[in-house]
Structures are given as C-alpha cells and as structure tokens.
Amino acid sequence: MELDQGQLRPRRTGPPPARVDARRFRAVCPGVHVDAARPVGSRRHATLGPVVGSWRAWATDPEIRRSGSSGGVLTALASWLTESGEAVRVVGAAAAPDPRRTMSVTITDRTSALRAAGSRYAPVATAAAPAVLAQGSAVVAKPCEASALRALSGSQGPLLMSFFCAGTPNQAATDGLVTDLGLPATAPLARLRYRGHGWPGRFVATAQDGTEVDASYHDSWGKALGPTVQWRCKICPDGVGEASDITAGDLWTSDERGYPVFSESPGVSALVARTERGADVIRRAVAAGVLVAEPVDPETVAAVQPLHRRRRATLLGRLAGARLAGRRTPRYRGFGLTRLALAEWRDTVRTARGSFSRVRAVRRSTG
Structure with missing residues (x-):
C-alpha cells in the first residue's frame, strides 16, 4: 500500500501469482461489497449495528485517559491485553518517524500502547501489517479494515477492536494544515498529534526546535481534514465498526439540537461490545481495574453521533x-x-x- 495523490492504494511489487482467487477477493474486499454483521447473541440497532452491551467508559490510568482521543479505552485495552498475556501483540497505528505520516505498529506493552494513543486522521494500512492474522494478535483498525479481516478470518480470528470513523482525510490535508498554522513544509517535526491531552483535545504540531502550532478540534477536523475524506468513505455503510468485537467512540454531551458540544473536559468513551467475545473482554478489563464502565442505552450513544445517523439514513x-x-x-x-x-x-x-x-x-x- 503506497500513497497515491494523498491516499493509500495497492501497488504490485512482484509478478502476479499463477492463480488469482477472484471469488475470495470479492468476498472480503469492502470496496466490492459489505455484509452487515449479525453475530450470535447480539441485537441489531439501526445506527450502531450489532450490540451485545454498551457502556459509558474511560481508562482508570490517568495518563492513558488523557493521552487518548476520548476516554482512552482502546489504549487501556491494548496495554492490558499485552501486559496480562491475553494477547501476544496488538496491531494498531501511530505516528511514523516523520510525524506528519502515520504507520502501522505493533504494541507489546503499556509504553508502546501510549506511543500509539490518540486518533490519526490520515491514511494508514493497518490491515496490511504482516502480524494482523498471526496467532495471538489483537487488532485496532478502521471499520472497513475490521470488515475485511472478519470476512477473511471469521469469528475465530484475532480480537478485532475498532472505532467510530467519519472517513480517511487526504494526507495533503495534514501537510497543508501544519503549513497553514505557520510551520514550513520543510521543517522537521518532533511530534504531531491530532487529538488527546484533553477532550476533544487540539491538533498540535511541534517542530524539532520546539516551535509549536495548534488548532482546535473544530478547526482541524471540521475545516481542514474532514472535507478531504475520500469518496469511498462518503458512501460507507459502516462508520461504527460493526464487524469488530469491540468498538469505541466519543460519548459527547449534546446541545438542545442534539449536536455534540466540544468543550474541553475529561474524556469519556462510548464502548460497544458487538460479540460475546468482546463483552467478555470488557467485563474482565473492568474487573481487573483497567476500565470504569457504566451501562448506557444504545440510543444514548446513537443520539450524539448525528453524522453516522444521517449518513446511514x-x-x-x-x-x-x-x-x-x-x-x-x-x-x-x-x-x-x-x-x-x-x-x-x-x-x-x-x-x-x-x-x-x-x-x-x-x-x-x-x-
């Protein structure tokens, strides 16, 4: 997978195989077709898809909660799964050596989980990482990637964790935002985060000389990044991670019109178990003191996700x-x-x- 006009596209790197299983490709590629998930034991919600349980949740570790995009629950789960031995590794995404870019990474402990904390509103091919289907893996991936991995591996594959996703912005949007905020395109960056360190947090780019520029979530996502999402994302039937075992998202408070309020506060995640396997992981994480989770009605979660409601409708x-x-x-x-x-x-x-x-x-x- 390589950047092509700001989005990741496949490129053949060797001779084609002697036999191509086109039927299998069509069965797993979400660019061809997607079947709604209907795992055993779940009930189907019109906006959220399959639900076994739903919670208002956050990480008990203050550093993880602050570093995460909302309540830090996926970071906390990745840390706990690897350090407890529940998973050998968690495959996810994090900043590349050039922080303007994003790459797939392997999480093996709390330290590497923290390095991968927070949203990355940029192209990344997590599902292309070699370890995604390896024995003992868990995966944090975009809903479309979770759909492909589920279709490829079935219910006995890796534990799949996903998140509410409004689409993948063009890489040029990140590059342009950094430049528009005042850092030259040639300035080496030490760090770039899209969110976190507060909820919803700010877009912050830090040059190696210490110069720092930032923008609010409303301005970074709403004005610079969001408008550049690719066409396939605009016709996505599943921005809520239906095919995963566990999905996390922002559990915003809303105004009188039902739209999210982006005032800074301690992060709170919506946490949805899609499968009995996912629900079991969440319950054990709560029992282990990794998460605080309070049951919440799925309608409450859907009510503060107007984009996903309208897009599907x-x-x-x-x-x-x-x-x-x-x-x-x-x-x-x-x-x-x-x-x-x-x-x-x-x-x-x-x-x-x-x-x-x-x-x-x-x-x-x-x-």
Missing part, C-alpha cells in the same frame, strides 16, 4: 445518485438502507440529486 440516495451518474459503487447487504431511506425520504431525494450532480460534474471535468 440517506446512504441509499447517495448510492442511487452516483450510479445514475455512471459511477460504480460497492454492494451492501443487511443494513436496512431501504427502510431508513423511506423514513427520511425527503433528505434521501435531496442527497440523491446532490450526489448525481457532483459525480456527473467530476466525470465531465475528467473527460
């Missing part, structure tokens, strides 16, 4: 508009998109028209 319109304009799209099954679209039919029609116009304009401009 109007996705059928976006897909229909794109297909009518001549663009191929993946096939999705089991997400109830027709039912959701009918319930929001006015917004669905508007979305279809907008998608048709944008796709047609792009196709015309590119010949």
Whole structure:
C-alpha cells in the first residue's frame, strides 16, 4: 500500500501469482461489497449495528485517559491485553518517524500502547501489517479494515477492536494544515498529534526546535481534514465498526439540537461490545481495574453521533445518485438502507440529486 495523490492504494511489487482467487477477493474486499454483521447473541440497532452491551467508559490510568482521543479505552485495552498475556501483540497505528505520516505498529506493552494513543486522521494500512492474522494478535483498525479481516478470518480470528470513523482525510490535508498554522513544509517535526491531552483535545504540531502550532478540534477536523475524506468513505455503510468485537467512540454531551458540544473536559468513551467475545473482554478489563464502565442505552450513544445517523439514513440516495451518474459503487447487504431511506425520504431525494450532480460534474471535468 503506497500513497497515491494523498491516499493509500495497492501497488504490485512482484509478478502476479499463477492463480488469482477472484471469488475470495470479492468476498472480503469492502470496496466490492459489505455484509452487515449479525453475530450470535447480539441485537441489531439501526445506527450502531450489532450490540451485545454498551457502556459509558474511560481508562482508570490517568495518563492513558488523557493521552487518548476520548476516554482512552482502546489504549487501556491494548496495554492490558499485552501486559496480562491475553494477547501476544496488538496491531494498531501511530505516528511514523516523520510525524506528519502515520504507520502501522505493533504494541507489546503499556509504553508502546501510549506511543500509539490518540486518533490519526490520515491514511494508514493497518490491515496490511504482516502480524494482523498471526496467532495471538489483537487488532485496532478502521471499520472497513475490521470488515475485511472478519470476512477473511471469521469469528475465530484475532480480537478485532475498532472505532467510530467519519472517513480517511487526504494526507495533503495534514501537510497543508501544519503549513497553514505557520510551520514550513520543510521543517522537521518532533511530534504531531491530532487529538488527546484533553477532550476533544487540539491538533498540535511541534517542530524539532520546539516551535509549536495548534488548532482546535473544530478547526482541524471540521475545516481542514474532514472535507478531504475520500469518496469511498462518503458512501460507507459502516462508520461504527460493526464487524469488530469491540468498538469505541466519543460519548459527547449534546446541545438542545442534539449536536455534540466540544468543550474541553475529561474524556469519556462510548464502548460497544458487538460479540460475546468482546463483552467478555470488557467485563474482565473492568474487573481487573483497567476500565470504569457504566451501562448506557444504545440510543444514548446513537443520539450524539448525528453524522453516522444521517449518513446511514440517506446512504441509499447517495448510492442511487452516483450510479445514475455512471459511477460504480460497492454492494451492501443487511443494513436496512431501504427502510431508513423511506423514513427520511425527503433528505434521501435531496442527497440523491446532490450526489448525481457532483459525480456527473467530476466525470465531465475528467473527460
């Protein structure tokens, strides 16, 4: 996987194999199709997907909680799984030697878990790491990667942990934001974090000479990074990590309109168990004193995730508009998109028209 115009794309590095199993590829690639997850023992929520249990949670370790994007629960679980021997390794993502970039990493203890703490709003191919399917691995990956790994390995594969994801911004957005904030494009960086050290935390880039620039979460994600997410992310049926065993996200407080309030406070995560395996890990982590977890109704979690509610409710319109304009799209099954679209039919029609116009304009401009 290599950067191509700011996003990761596959590149052949050797001769093609004598036989290509195209059927298997189509069965696991989320760029071709995605089936909604329906693990045994779960109940299905229209926005959140399969739910075995849901909690309001945070790490008991103050440093992990502060370093994480919200309550630090995935960092705490990665640390506990490896240090307790529950997992040999956790494969995740962290800053590369050039902190403007992001790379897959192997977590083996609390120290390496802390180095990987916090969101990375940039391209990274965690699912391409060699150790993801190795014996004793657990994985923290984007929802699309979790979907591919689940389809590839089944229920007996690695413990899969994911997070609420609004899409992968273009790498150029990170580079441009650092420059716009005042650091030259050629300035070597010592550190770059997108969030954390508070909730939601600030985007902070630190040059090797100690010069530091920063931006609020609203300005960094909302104005610079979010608008550059790639097309596939905009038609994603699963930004909530349905195929994982455990999913974490922000459990924001909301205003009177139901939209998140981004005032700084101690981080709190929404924690969702998708499978009985995931629920068992969470309960044992709580019993071990790794997490504080208070049961919360799934509706409370969904209520403070307006982007995911709206994207799923109007996705059928976006897909229909794109297909009518001549663009191929993946096939999705089991997400109830027709039912959701009918319930929001006015917004669905508007979305279809907008998608048709944008796709047609792009196709015309590119010949």
